[in-house]
Amino acid sequence: MKLKIPGLGPLMAASVAGLLFCVLFSVAMGLGPLELLKGVIQGAWGGTEEAVATLAKATPLLLTGLAVSVAYQGGLLNIGGEGQLTLGALAAATVAGKAAFLPPPLLPPLALVAGGLAGGLWALPAVWLKQRRNVHEVVSTILLNYVALYLADYLVRGPLGDGSGMGRTQELPPGAFWPVLWESGTSSLTSAPLAALGIALVAQLWLSRTAGGYEAKAAGSNPRAAANAGVSVARRQTALFAASGALAGLAGTVEILAVHHRFYAAFSPGYGFDGIAVAFLVGAVPGWLWLSGLLLASLRSADKWLQLALGVSPNAIFVIEAVLLLAVACQQGLGKGWQRTVHGLKNRLRQEES
Amino acid sequence: MTFVHLTLLTLAKTTPLLLATLGGLLSESAGVVNFALEGMMLAGAFGGVWAAIVTGSPWAGLAAAAGAGLFIGLLHALACLSLKANPIVSSIALNLLASGLTGLLLHQVFHAYGSSPEAPTLPVLDTSFLFPRGHAPSTGLSVMDPLAILAGVAIVAWFRWSVGGLRLRACGENPQAARAAGLSVTRIRWLAVASGGLLAGAGGAALSIGELSQFVENMTQGRGYLAIAALILARWRPGGVLLAALFFGFTGALSEWCAVLWPRFPSQLFLALPYLVCLAVLTARLGRRGPPSGLLSGHQAV
Secondary structure (H helix, E strand, O other): OOOOOOOHHHHHHHHHHHHHHHHHHHHHOOOOOOHHHHHHHHHHHOOHHHHHHHHHHHHHHHHHHHHHHHHHHOOOOOOOHHHHHHHHHHHHHHHHHHOOOOOHHHHHHHHHHHHHHHHHHHHHHHHHHHHHHOOOHHHHHHHHHHHHHHHHHHHHHOOOOOOOOOOEOOOOOHHHOOOEEEEEOOEEEEOHHHHHHHHHHHHHHHHHHOHHHHHHHHHHHOHHHHHHOOOOHHHHHHHHHHHHHHHHHHHHHHHHHHHHOOOEOOOOOOHHHHHHHHHHHOOOOHHHHHHHHHHHHHHHHOHHHHHHHHOOOOOHHHHHHHHHHHHHHOHHHHHHHHHHHHHHHHHHHHHHHO | OOHHHHHHHHHHHHHHHHHHHHHHHHHHHOOOOOOOHHHHHHHHHHHHHHHHHHHOOHHHHHHHHHHHHHHHHHHHHHHHHHOOOOHHHHHHHHHHHHHHHHHHHHHHHHOOOOEOOOOOOOOEEOOHHHOOOOOOOOOOEEOHHHHHHHHHHHHHHHHHHOHHHHHHHHHHHOHHHHHHOOOOHHHHHHHHHHHHHHHHHHHHHHHHHHHOOOOEOOOOOOHHHHHHHHHHHOOOOHHHHHHHHHHHHHHHHHHHHHHHHOOOOOOHHHHHHHHHHHHHHHHOOOOOOOOOOOOOOOOOOO
16 A cells, blocks of 8 residues: 655655664763653653744744745745845844834734845845846855845844844834733743744645646646646746745744844844755645644754753754755655665565575 | 955965865766755864864874865765755755764864864964064964965866866766766766865865864854855856955955954955855856756756
8 A cells, every 4th residue: 555645755754764863873872762852852842831932943944944845846946045034034123113103003014024025025036047047046045145144234233233233123112023822931922833834824725726826836847848838937936936035034024023023133043044954854845844844943942951951962953954854855765775675685585485 | 454464364265265166166067066065164174173183183184174074075975876865955954964963073072062172283384574574464374275276276287188077077067978978977976076075174174273273163154155156156167266266265355354444344245245246247147158067957867
């Protein structure tokens, strides 16, 4: 029997590799075989405070993962998420800060529009370079990433900063904060994770149930056939890439509105780059991103616990993340090698029998 | 700061970048996308410090650095060439791996977070004759600087005038034709990616036991990606790589120079300049040559 759900194959391969690695790693560090795994689960989900922190970390990861997935479904690889996220966050923080005179309920939507627009606009040069200058989008988005990071650094230390020279904007007016659902002690849960999940599910429905989504996927998987069938491939890809940039910009915006309440230089611990891992872990299927987003967020939020409880450097989580991603990248090759080995063994057994 | 200071600073900034760019050139000219230069450099930077401290010899450090870069290169080759992984995803995973592993080992080996203890550094050339009236800069010229330029010239010559260089480029430009001519494309690509790792690892050593004398977590700070930008600006041409690396070294030196002389001038402009120049060149369609034809389009083709 062969059960095939699109997107879960890579995740299974990664989970097996990740579990194996965690066991080996624990033993190598002189701990019990399951200690590291237990540490990650305890550190990420051991109590309400930990669980709330993990959910908060999963939110930007889900959105940057969606940004990569949406572009990838259209046949484009957007690795400029970090720059789009940073500029989106800066635009949102600036607009919400300068528009404090407006009635408070208007502020969060305004910030979201500003953040999405900034992220989307920063993605457009890459599409233009691809379509008009035949430059691969991976090349241009890498270049745009660093331009965005230095631009944001300059702006927040200069014209858009709070004047302290510390590389931050003014704190947002409280009306612009993302509404809190539930509060206990120092931790507060916002509805942002739910909103991100909602956006991902809408994207999944659009891709799998609408004509527009079908055309986008066609443009991605076989542009020539799609063009012959009357799909405007260039226009589809432009729209998808802009949407991808806008989603990365939204990820930055949500992080500002729900967590930091102001923009800091280098506030993102690489959420834009992590989006690539989140997306590829589930084969860029938006409907499963919540799984990979939660997985990586769990690793991210367990790092302190590993350090305090097990004496393991928090860098261990990056190694685990790298192993997961490598397993996904090599999944097909490994799968083929496995099949060949099994096949060879079967043949040899048969020969020995006969 | 005088003109001579700026020249020395430019050379110091160029060296790690040039070695990494040469590594990228080898790998990408053979047709394997390599964004893992950042990880190779970082692994090299750590390996260099580790071996230099353990053995007391900075030259052993340099060898270990090249070995660490080679290790990442072999992983990249294994993933992309044998297991048909997407080279971009593999690169990103390897950069993560290098960042995590070096931080982890830093804690395991030196029981330190953030930065390692002092390591013995590679010899420094005496530059005081350039400053007859004193004012010699505290950091001289590392022996890595002339070595890197020598390596660069040697590789350019090898690309131009040797059969090996021609074969390597054939694998990148037209792998099918190379295979039809009887070359083992996969083997040449393995060698190219591995030796690229070697060079980028040495570039890491130029940073950790050449320019500085310790390892700091994530000390490469995007230099591997800057090397990719240099490769783009050079249009994947060996001679251009030398100039592009030198130019990026110059902008890096300018940003530091400027931060000292005019603290109010935004030094980020110089840091962003390499990327802006690259984008401008791509936009204006300067230079007729593009990337090797086998690159980024058909990594699964062979």
